[in-house]
Amino acid sequence: MRCTILILTCLSVTLLSGCAAPPAPSRSVVPSSRPLEQKVMAQQRQLVDLDATVQQLATALATTQNELTSLRREVSLLKTPLQNEQSVPAVTTTSDTGSRQPSATDTYLQAFSAYTAADYSAATSGFNTFIQRYPRNPYIPNAYFWNGEALLAQNNLEQAVEAFSAVVKEYPEAHKAPDALVKLAQIYAQLGQTSQAQQLLHQLELKYPKSSARKRIPQTLLDTLAQ
Structure with a gap:
């Protein structure tokens, strides 16, 4: 009897072990592509930003080159003496030094030199003096234009408009118009x-x-x- 029970018990254990659920198959780890996509998108955004920056720099460089061309042209013209300085003749001052009032050429050159040195306040003062003293000088249109540039650099938009408008309205044939x-x-x-x-x-x-x-x-x- 005991042998029979032992045999039945062994058979039961064997059957139960055979009916047990098979082990779950191991899943192979598949790396997600999301991090890679995010990295690519971030790089694309950086490229767009970089392209915009390059465009801005190119525009700024073109503007600077244009200004440099104008300045070089101006300097080239100034190598020849300014004429028609007789509109307001130079007078001798009564100071102890006996210095004379600057000529039209000197007045213009001083103002223009101040502008190229980024001393815009001095440039504005100099160009205004030139315009007041020598209103018939052929460089008056240029003086108005560079005065407008100096005023614009000081963010004085209202007076800059007046200076540039003077060139357009009063001297439409000037090369600065x-x-x-x-x-x-x-x-x-x-x-x-x-x-x-x-x-x-x-x-x-x-x-x-x-x-x-x-x-x-x-x-x-x-x-x-x-x-």
Whole structure:
């Protein structure tokens, strides 16, 4: 009897062990592609930002090169003496030093040198003196233009508009007139008056279609007006 029970018990254990659930198959670990996708997207965003930065630097460089070209042209012209200085003759001062009042050439050069040295306040003062003393001098349009640039550098937009407008209205044949129109358009665009800025560029296209200023309109200005 005991042998029979022992045999049955062994059979039961054997059967139960055979019916046990098979072990779960091991899952192979598949790496998720999400981190890689996120990294790629981050790199794409960085490339877009980098491209925008490059475009901004290119625009700034073009503007700087344009300014440098204008300055070089100005310096080249100044190598020849300014003429027609007789509008207000130089007078001898009564100071102990006996120094004479600077000529038109000296007055203009001092103001222009101050501008190139980024001493915009002194440049404004010098150009105003030149304009007041020598109103018939052929360099008056240039004096108004560079005075406008000096005022613009000081963020004096109202007086800068007056200076550039003087070039456009009073000296439309001056070689600085097209550049003055562009400067006015930039100021009005900065002030949010895009309609006025567009009118000025249209005027530039009509009156000075072959001017270098028309070919050098800053891309930032065009982008602003296109919005």
